[in-house]
Amino acid sequence: AQPEAPAPVAAPMRDLEWGQINFLHTTDIHGWLGGHLQEAQYSADWGDYVSFVEHMHRKANEKGVDLLIVDTGDRVEGNGLYDGSDPKGNYTYDIFGQQNLDILCTGNHELYQEDTVAREHSITVPHFKKSYIASNLDYIEPETGNQIPQAKRYIKFKTKNQNYTVVALGFIFDFDRNANNSVVVPVAETMKQEWFQSAIREKPDLFVVIGHVGLRMAEFEQIFKVIRDENWYTPIAFLGGHAHVRDARRFDDKAVAIASGRYFETIGWLSVDGISKRKTDVATSARAGVTFKRRYIDNNVLGLQYHAGVDEKNFTTAHGRNVSRMITEARKALNLDHKIGCAPKDLWMTRAQYPSNASIFTWLEKKVIPDTVINEERADKPRLTIVNTGAVRFDIFEGAFTKDSTYLISPFTSKFNYVPDVPYAVAKKVLQLLNNGGAVFQAGHLDTKYLSIPEQMAPSPFLGKEPSPPPHVARPIFYDGEQAQRPLVEDEDGGDNDGDDEEPELVNGYTTKDDLGDDGDDAVHSPIKFYSVPNCIQAQVAFPEAGDPETVDLVFIDYVQPWIIPALKFSGGDYDTDNITVYTNATLTDVIAEWVGKHWTEGC
Numbered sequence: 001a002q003p004e005a006p007a008p009v010a011a012p013m014r015d016l017e018w019g020q021i022n023f024l025h026t027t028d029i030h031g032w033l034g035g036h037l038q039e040a041q042y043s044a045d046w047g048d049y050v051s052f053v054e055h056m057h058r059k060a061n062e063k064g065v066d067l068l069i070v071d072t073g074d075r076v077e078g079n080g081l082y083d084g085s086d087p088k089g090n091y092t093y094d095i096f097g098q099q100n101l102d103i104l105c106t107g108n109h110e111l112y113q114e115d116t117v118a119r120e121h122s123i124t125v126p127h128f129k130k131s132y133i134a135s136n137l138d139y140i141e142p143e144t145g146n147q148i149p150q151a152k153r154y155i156k157f158k159t160k161n162q163n164y165t166v167v168a169l170g171f172i173f174d175f176d177r178n179a180n181n182s183v184v185v186p187v188a189e190t191m192k193q194e195w196f197q198s199a200i201r202e203k204p205d206l207f208v209v210i211g212h213v214g215l216r217m218a219e220f221e222q223i224f225k226v227i228r229d230e231n232w233y234t235p236i237a238f239l240g241g242h243a244h245v246r247d248a249r250r251f252d253d254k255a256v257a258i259a260s261g262r263y264f265e266t267i268g269w270l271s272v273d274g275i276s277k278r279k280t281d282v283a284t285s286a287r288a289g290v291t292f293k294r295r296y297i298d299n300n301v302l303g304l305q306y307h308a309g310v311d312e313k314n315f316t317t318a319h320g321r322n323v324s325r326m327i328t329e330a331r332k333a334l335n336l337d338h339k340i341g342c343a344p345k346d347l348w349m350t351r352a353q354y355p356s357n358a359s360i361f362t363w364l365e366k367k368v369i370p371d372t373v374i375n376e377e378r379a380d381k382p383r384l385t386i387v388n389t390g391a392v393r394f395d396i397f398e399g400a401f402t403k404d405s406t407y408l409i410s411p412f413t414s415k416f417n418y419v420p421d422v423p424y425a426v427a428k429k430v431l432q433l434l435n436n437g438g439a440v441f442q443a444g445h446l447d448t449k450y451l452s453i454p455e456q457m458a459p460s461p462f463l464g465k466e467p468s469p470p471p472h473v474a475r476p477i478f479y480d481g482e483q484a485q486r487p488l489v490e491d492e493d494g495g496d497n498d499g500d501d502e503e504p505e506l507v508n509g510y511t512t513k514d515d516l517g518d519d520g521d522d523a524v525h526s527p528i529k530f531y532s533v534p535n536c537i538q539a540q541v542a543f544p545e546a547g548d549p550e551t552v553d554l555v556f557i558d559y560v561q562p563w564i565i566p567a568l569k570f571s572g573g574d575y576d577t578d579n580i581t582v583y584t585n586a587t588l589t590d591v592i593a594e595w596v597g598k599h600w601t602e603g604c
């Protein structure tokens with residue numbers, strides 16, 4: 001039988017504040033359409049979201065306002081529901097397509113592999129013909145080699161209840177590791193194109209710019225400036241993603257952006273009020289006070305029922321129930337609950353310090369990689385094996401470790417390559433270079449921050465006060481959040497949340513701070529500490545008992561390859577890509593599953 005997620009605990013709640021145009025926003029779902037089976041507070045599935053949206057549309061109609069449903073990409077890679085089938089996504093495209101989306105775009109994970117790009121073009125784009133936008137993304141048709149827009153460049157529509165004119169654009173950040181059957185046109189170049197220049201002169205009442213773009217990255221700011229130069233008073237709502245964080249950024253008093261987290265933990269809410277009908281009344285537009293409100297909804301059924309104003313009995317709609325059934329059947333067909341082993345304890349990506357016994361990276365470095373990333377012909381050679389921390393996507397919870405868990409931890413198809421017999425004096429410098437970045441790697445696509453976890457790539461200033469690390473410290477950005485993240489509601493007695501006073505004990509969760517304040521999360525939580533991680537970790541294997549080896553095999557997960565040759569060169573090693581060969585065809589997913597199956601055999 002399907003394991004049931006534990007019931008969510010009721011938390012003190014903040015209401016949604018409605019405006020004239022309202023958005024529900026998902027981003028970076030990464031296949032988690034089944035919700036979080038091990039975390040009650042994020043346990044609603046895509047079927048529950050379908051039910052929720054139906055209720056919210058009814059509410060919008062009753063209020064006479066508009067509700068638009070948005071997704072900003074990275075729907076794939078990161079969950080067995082997507083990655084566990086062959087071909088990948090056999091079930092998820094259909095399940096995702098059950099939601100009525102008004103605006104959606106592509107993320108970088110829809111672009112890494114040629115077959116993913118092609119499936120997006122042949123399944124998702126036609127399914128959402130009217131709402132899919134690809135402002136800066138082209139597709140190369142396999143039959144003709146022609147470069148065509150992946151979807152519409154922009155859409156213009158009237159809202160149903162308020163009759164506002166909206167122009168919507170949909171971008172992906174300046175991504176350059178896309179497969180050959182796709183072309184990402186840099187944002188700055190796109191904005192010079194004729195269609196874009198016409199779009200920003202359409203004189204709508206509201207611009208909606210969605211994008212697979214982190215709010216603290218440069219791209220949204222560039223777009224904001226160009227639209228604003230042409231439209232001094234028009235409100236602009238930005239909905240972004242990619243950085244896997246909850247965040248809001250204010251560009252000016254009429255332009256605000258939100259990002260709605262990751263892995264279907266969060267459903268974002270953005271409302272815009274005070275919009276005037278620009279075509280008929282420019283003077284009013286100039287004066288009008290536009291207000292933006294945002295909320296980050298924890299994705300659980302209790303919260304969704306609360307916001308929808310519907311009780312348990314009436315929440316699940318026929319369509320929603322059907323979608324949840326599709327998910328259950330898909331999980332069963334994929335055998336995702338098949339138990340590979342039993343995790344003896346929790347292992348954390350950023351909730352525990354690295355290195356430490358509770359860090360998933362220490363576990364990989366000390367146990368999994370030494371035991372499993374092996375080329376039999378070179379097993380006795382000393383080696384350094386490098387894995388980027390971005391290759392790891394999620395925590396491990398104590399208890400059953402299933403087929404699904406392997407994809408949650410690392411879904412990628414990257415294999416391991418190596419450079420044989422590198423002088424140790426050269427090889428030993430590589431890790432530090434990858435972690436410190438700096439001048440060795442020119443800015444742009446070789447920026448070493450792209451090796452790290454998404455949350456660290458372009459962090460919000462509200463995550464904490466950035467310490468200035470000494471040059472040898474391998475953590476360029478991100479900080480111990482202990483200083484920065486405080487409980488939103490402190491108990492009178494000092495807020496120890498120990499349950500010995502009148503206040504209800506708060507559940508650990510998001511305590512977001514952003515440009516709009518510290519009241520964004522719908523459920524009031526006690527904070528979770530974050531610790532920074534380096535860009536890469538390294539396992540040292542088969543070293544002599546005493547002294548250093550003369551040479552080592554420099555093994556690395558192939559995602560890191562573009563950085564390896566420059567790092568070796570800077571360390572004094574003259575290598576090129578001809579020196580790189582396959583070390584093992586196993587993926588990180590394979591080796592983790594192998595290790596867990598052998599070592600975590602008891603306990604659940």
Ligand SMILES: Nc1ccn([C@@H]2O[C@H](COP(=O)(O)O)[C@@H](O)[C@H]2O)c(=O)n1
Nearest residue numbers: 108242390391412414450451452454559
């Ligand atoms: N094959 C891959 C692909 C990606 N990564 C890591 O993920 C980061 C991007 O994550 P988003 O979900 O924000 O797109 C990327 O920078 C890499 O660190 C990987 O390791 N292997």
